[in-house]
Amino acid sequence: MTYQYHDESIIKSLPEDTVFVFGSNLAGQHDDGAARIAQLFFGAMTGVGRGWSGQSFAIPTLNEHLQQMPISQIAHYIEDFKIYTQNHLTTKYFITALGCGIAGYQVSEIAPLFQGISSNVIFPESFRPYVEKNANRLFPNLTSKLLHSIFSEDVILADDYAEALKHTTLSKEQKQIALKVLEQKMYPEDQYGRSRNYEIEDILKQINHKIFNLPNHSDESYIYGGVILALMELYDFNEQDFIRVWNAEIEIKHPIKRHH
Known part of the structure; x- marks a missing residue:
């Protein structure tokens, strides 16, 4: 259906x-x-x-x-x-x-x-x-490879995310979820008009210099933080999990797959 x-x-x-x-x-x-x-x-x-x-x-x-x-x-x-x-x-x-x-x-x-x-x-x-019946396909596992592709400068800072993702080695489903996350409105407000500054700053405090080395309070850092926030909300995980996925220690399933 x-x-x-x-x-x-x-x-x-x-x-x-x-x-x-x-x-x-x-x-x-x-x-x-x-x-x-x-x-x-x-x-x-x-x-x-x-x-x-x-x-x-x-x-x-x-x-x-x-x-x-x-x-x-x-x-x-x-x-x-x-x-x-x-x-x-x-x-x-x-x-x-x-x-x-x-x-x-x-x-x-x-x-x-x-x-x-x-x-x-x-x-x-x-x-x-x-x-949706095809829900499992819509939400591939978050892997280190997927995160590294999303957060490469060529992709995350591109004017055309879809074009940038074409040049990655991600699967079709991974590209679709990456595009969904990259296009999600998160900074300075989300699609509901809620300010996300403080949440993004908190994420950056926990992740910056452990994974990324971003200048504080820069537009670039907020882009990274907003994409991380979008991923965290879509897949329901925290900053420590993000670091572990980045380092290829774990993969994260979408919540719909955790109940099966």
Whole structure:
């Protein structure tokens, strides 16, 4: 199954045939996050913590006391939603990263629950590795060779990453993931408008002079730091793991492969 995806930026309107799907609580209090957006712009009603209202659809991830639900209970509500989408195929469903904010679950825990859903949904981009059938191919292991190729000056400082990657000896899948990471917006803000300066500076403190020798607070150093941050978020690992992969001590699997 091939799905549509959105970039997870905040939206305030959707076409009439598209419903905003958000994580809710059984008390129907829509005060924060996507639930607040649903109430302000998509007709979510106070007191309705489950199902359709206005141009929105609530999937509970918190109970009536605003506490985290067990993942098994959330899975039950998602199964109900799958049936709903199958019975309303002329409607599209814009799904937010529900359960991954206030409810505190990881994308790797929530996204797989949507596997097998009908194709009339638009997923967050972060769900892609967990719902596509070819997910294992989309996310090759991080190896020393892959890191050295990404961070070679010829690639990381190139005006055209895709052209630069053509001249590496990486596999097709490795080139695709390298391009995805290199094109990820991370500095000075990410695609959500969050400033990443401090995170990048912290990464550089831990890695610089152990692997790279970059001038402090230079544009070049922030480019390197931003790419490392993008890799860390995509593959869920830390700076020490990065150093170990760089030195060919370990390889890192994408989170979807760690559960198999």
